[in-house]
Amino acid sequence: MKNEQVKKTMKGALILSIASLIAKILSAVYRIPFENIVGNTGFYVYQQVYPIYGICMTFALTGFPVYISKLIAEQHDEATKIKLSQQIFVILCVFSLGSFFGLRLFAPLLARAMGDMALISLIRSVSWMLLFMPFLAVGRGYYQGTFNMVPTAISQVTEQFMRVFVIIVAAVMFAHFNWDYYKMGSLAMFASSAGAIVACFSFVRFFSRDFRVKTTVPRFSYLQLTEKIFTEGVIICLFASTMVLLQLIDSFTVVRGLLHNGYLPEAAKNLKGIYDRGQPLLQLGMVLAVGFSSTLLPTLSHALKNKKMAEFRRISKVMLRISITISVAAAFGMIVLMPQINTLLFGDALLSRELSMYIFSVVFITLIGTYNSILQSLNQFLITVVGLLAAIVVKFVLNVWLIGRLDLMGASVATVLSLLVALGFILVFSPELIRGLFSEGHFWLKLGATTVNMLIVVKAFVLVYSHLIGNTRMDTLFISLVGASLGAIVFVVSALAFKLFSVREWLMLPGGKKILKVWQKLTRKGEQI
Secondary structure (H helix, E strand, O other): OHHHHHHHHHHHHHHHHHHHHHHHHHHHHOHHHHHHHHHHHHHHHHHHHHHHHHHHHHHHHHHHHHHHHHHHHOOOOHHHHHHHHHHHHHHHHHHHHHHHHHHHHOHHHHHHHHOOHHHHHHHHHHHHHHHHHHHHHHHHHHHHHOOOOHHHHHHHHHHHHHHHHHHHHHHHHHHHHOOOHHHHHHHHHHHHHHHHHHHHHHHHHHHHHHOOOOOOOOOOOHHHHHHHHHHHHHHHHHHHOHHHHHHHHHHHHHHHHHHHOOOOHHHHHHHHHHHOOHHHHHHHHHHHHHHHHHOOHHHHHHHHHOOOHHHHHHHHHHHHHHHHHHHHHHHHHHHHOHHHHHHHHHOOOOOHHHHHHHHOHHHHHHHHHHHHHHHHHOOOOHHHHHHHHHHHHHHHHHHHHHHHHHOHHHHHHHHHHHHHHHHHHHHHHOOHHHOOOOOOHHHHHHHHHHHHHHHHHHHHHHHHHHHHOOOOHHHHHHHHHHHHHHHHHHHHHHHHHOOOOOHHHHHHOOOHHHHHHHHHHHHHHHHHO
């Protein structure tokens, strides 16, 4: 029976990981055609309010469901689970209604703080999706708590598909009917509600049948439940929206900082739109790194459940090694190809230096996310939360200071440094069990050599091709595709040659067994020659 439960849990974790990966890819990719259609200023209008949507959806689709699922899983019978779900639903209804009216009421204040009063309609447009939060959070939380991840996975993917569809429709209508930027932005923000409605269909069966069952189980204390949800639950929500919170600070400080530096309003909005190109690139880098490391999460949970602490530490070490390696490869790969990627995706190479600095944060946010997964499995929440709060304060202070001196490079540097502060705090205050996982100096030397090899080969290819052939937008397609492929091959070959990972670690990687087989064949042929 225990083995069946473990298998069910692992299968569920895999389903949820795949759904999350699909949703993240969709969330990153749609911004590229969207920016190309609406331009830099249109992208600025959308991205200014996007962090508010991001935080709301983190509460509804990630943070609250994770904590609710934990509470549901702790109950021993179905009647108690239903009773608990009903009470949490009431609490979240009060919270979502309060948030809805609060966002609509304070929309002018938020728009003024962002330096653009025309954003009021967008903020009010995004507020409607808050009304669906109780249905999404409780529905997902209940199914996750009963180890049925399929409805949750379907809701996550369908929400993103519908939202992306409406956003692209908004962009097309903007171009076709010559709408102004803010009318287009309001429809694009309403996409969040359209996505939430479609996601709710995954839980129709639960709310129409199971949820309505009247039980004789004694009620839980509403006060205690509220306290739990808005302490531990909110902590999970806040961490899940780390990058969105940093982006929200950019929404309040970047345009105002540029205006203070003497830029005209239209120029400031245009520059902010270009700077926001970094967000889909950052997400794509994170998807790759987190996707690889998350495949080991079920194994980590299994080791902890069986109290195999040595195995838990070993898997944690492998997770961190994979995270740092893939994130470094993704970040530096994008940085060396940034002018070409920028031109290919967005039509020009403007602010490539600033975007390169911003992309460097892929390394730190990926490591923070991996450490957070490990700490959450140990029920350690406070460390990452304090680290996150420190990052938010540092980001705000540095944004105000550095934008005044370095323009948008200041905002990029502030993001990287704020994440570095958060990671440093987590490393210093982590429990003894997971300390010193990066203490082996030779790993860093090997990773450095592997990365340098990749950078030299890719940069040489870019320079030679650009000099001999050209650097038009069509050329950048070839350079980006070949450069990325060449970089990946050089990185993997260098990692194998320098023995960056042990054989055991390679085998734990998706596709690692095939890579090792090919490498062994090549080395044997080399020895024979």
